[in-house]
Amino acid sequence: MTTVPDLYAKRVEAGRLQPDEAQRVALPAFERIRAELADPPKRGLFRKAPEPPKGLYLWGGVGRGKSMLMDLFVETLNVPARRTHFHSFMQEIQSEMHRLRKEGVEDPIKPIAKAVADSAKVLAFDEMQITDITDAMIVGRLFEQLFNAGTVVVTTSNRLPDDLYKDGLNRQLFLPFIDLIKDKLEVRELASKTDHRQHRLAGAQVYFTPANAQSREKIDEIWEELTHGIEETLTLHVKGREVELPRYRNAMARASFFDLCGRALGPADYLALADAVRVLVMEDIPRLSRHNFNEAKRFVTLIDALYEARVRLIATAAAEPESLYVEGAGSFEFERTASRLREMQAADWPGEKD
Template identity: 60%
Template structure:
């Protein structure tokens, strides 16, 4: 089994990451997880149905203790998760927590159609049959459907010898805070404390802010030069990687065209040309830490509905302290100069200007 600390030192020597004392302080915890996996006997896998019926060998011993790494945005948690997945020599999956839960919910629906009485166990067993180490990035529980099954899901995975490592912006006790029927979720927090080592990445440096702070984050006009600049920032923040992400809202959802490493990217019409509302934009603001919006047009009576949605979107991003990088037809104050809604847009223009400040949003949790 490799060591995360060795890969970290290698990346520093190559100039691919900047050394950070807080990151270095958590490397032993990541190494400990891989050492524990290497020292533990590999669990004997049974098929989901044989395990469900209790047929075959007894269930494996509980998994080695995992890790819950939490801290503010831009502290390098996702990067450390990447290094852990790379260093592991056992079957590993590194996945965004939201994406994983979507897969689980789809599996539960299939189990219900089969008529399974216990829908969670066979789905969890299918996962356990494929991996020994599950690396979740950005654990956050905002959906009641996820909140009601995640405890049972983790319990079965851990029973089957799967080691779980996850990152989050929140301490475990703040997960699903103020959520509906939260008392039913509290045992999951206890499970995290019992089975995962909880470690805070307490860095004073926001590496993601450092890439944009002091640099240009609003580009106009929205021409080829602006697109090239936006593409360059995207490459810097994500390494050029990215894939569509489904933003779920109350049993429905919409697609964000590109998402990677907490950074989302979409065109104006992707977000404002569709019948989306406050709940959609609030869900989006919870899903991303940085949002890039391409080609914001001039706003007027001719695109009044789209302009109203844009105002609602900016309000949601502003309240959530999401970092905004955008290209537009003009400066914020000149986007909406006449027609119904132009007076009200002055507040949005002011927020867009404030969101360009180098230190804006650094107080986000």
């Protein structure tokens, strides 16, 4: 049997993790849940089933190690667990609700919650946040059903429970979910002073040219270090459209220039992308000209969105920023984009916005 603190200590000793006192302080909260799940109280002959362990809501700034601690916790479990991004989970729920309603099911929440609870004893979510009114209106009933079924929820978030769906439409209908979270989950802050994600990239090369095999190898090394080889697909729903990030992990995404600029995406799509990620790895940016003018316009819009959102960009490109777009309509306007690309390579990016 491996405990969460034991696994953390082994990773530190092996050099895979940098020791962090705030992370160490958070380990007992995970270990409490693991231990209770591994050795649950026995049910008496005339007594009701024992209550499941209280879950955990771990919040704090980006890059503090919340997702890493979640990975360690899930790795030590001896019960069925599902580890997923909260946004992806809620998209699945909405899709399943739509399917069941088409089949004539009046209240799809109950069968959906039962199916989820039957498949996993523990739900481990990354980045709980509510921005969609549809999610806000169904999440309370869904999680009430999950808790009633004995499901243990462990989640990370960048904000306090009281700040979820802040300023959202009809927020008063959402407030009971916040009370439910506080009742069923232990709320803990991971108050580390170190942004480990940016620490890994501080001073590192993040723009590689030309976009060849050597550059790709370096990008692969960075991606492996950031994700530890664990990734998933994230689909953003924007005004009825789907924007797919083919490789995603803990607010970090990896996609090609064609994935993001070769399709008919617009400002709303790029704003949603910039809101969803803190690090974007973008590969194979080509030279731009009148021959790929539409792609160039989208690229400019994307960089503007990433810049304003202070997203860390790691890229491979056919040329240095100033040489990407040197002729054709729009080349003069591209100078601002080139300047931003250069600024985003700085060791202290992203700093505070002026």
